[in-house]
Amino acid sequence: MVNKVKNQKSESEVNIKQIEEQMKRAVADYRNLQARVVREKEEFAKYANERLLLAFLPVRDALEQALKQLGEKSGVELILKQFDDTLSQEGVYKIDVKAGSEFDPEIMQAVDSVKTESSKKKGKVVELYRAGFKYKERILRPVEVRVYIYK
Numbered sequence: 001m002v003n004k005v006k007n008q009k010s011e012s013e014v015n016i017k018q019i020e021e022q023m024k025r026a027v028a029d030y031r032n033l034q035a036r037v038v039r040e041k042e043e044f045a046k047y048a049n050e051r052l053l054l055a056f057l058p059v060r061d062a063l064e065q066a067l068k069q070l071g072e073k074s075g076v077e078l079i080l081k082q083f084d085d086t087l088s089q090e091g092v093y094k095i096d097v098k099a100g101s102e103f104d105p106e107i108m109q110a111v112d113s114v115k116t117e118s119s120k121k122k123g124k125v126v127e128l129y130r131a132g133f134k135y136k137e138r139i140l141r142p143v144e145v146r147v148y149i150y151k
Contacts, residue, residue: 097145
């Protein structure tokens with residue numbers, strides 16, 4: 001009888017320890033979930049305007065084209081500058097790429113290519129088709145370029 005009581009006590013202690021471990025894991029999982037939800041909310045809030053800002057880029061492109069057609073004295077230059085200033089206040093920045101730069105697939109999209117016989121030109125940007133932009137740390141729109149490819 002005494003052994004039976006000791007066995008039951010021992011089993012109860014083991015069960016209690018198992019339940020305590022399960023509770024500790026559940027609490028840790030819950031805390032991790034809370035932290036993940038906070039991080040996801042912060043990330044969402046940080047980039048909430050991304051779609052809206054992306055929708056404005058074609059308008060900016062049209063202003064840039066108008067400036068090329070009408071010249072600097074048309075007033076379009078001031079409008080484009082104001083537009084760029086407003087975008088930069090929201091964290092949108094033009095990606096600086098020039099002809100002759102090395103092609104970087106992280107920030108560029110090759111939309112056309114030109115064959116070259118010079119291996120030195122291989123992978124270099126021939127010309128820019130459309131400006132690219134970053135929104136905070138993300139690529140909002142890659143720079144569209146024409147690149148040299150080696151024959």
